[in-house]
Amino acid sequence: MTKEKTPKDLLIAQLSRKLYLGEMEKLLVSITYNLMSDRLYTEKDAYPELIRLIRLLDYEQEGIRDEIIYLESIVFEQNEE
DSSP states (O other): OOOOOOHHHHHHHHHHHHHHHHHHHHHHHHHHHHHHHOSSSOHHHHHHHHHHHHHHHHHHHHHHHHHHHHHHHHHHHHHHO
């Protein structure tokens, strides 16, 4: 049985998601800046960080899809009543 999420839980989840996306944006800017300004920081150095960032974005996208599915189920259950 799935625990019903309260509006407070949904708000906290959305705020956390926004902060998390902000951290990923900051990381991308940092990687880009380092590639452009630092001759010692090479593309080879950036690859692992970019792969990690892509993986994190994929996880976040999956979380967003799960949240949409959850919210759709709530909406459709309410419409059936």
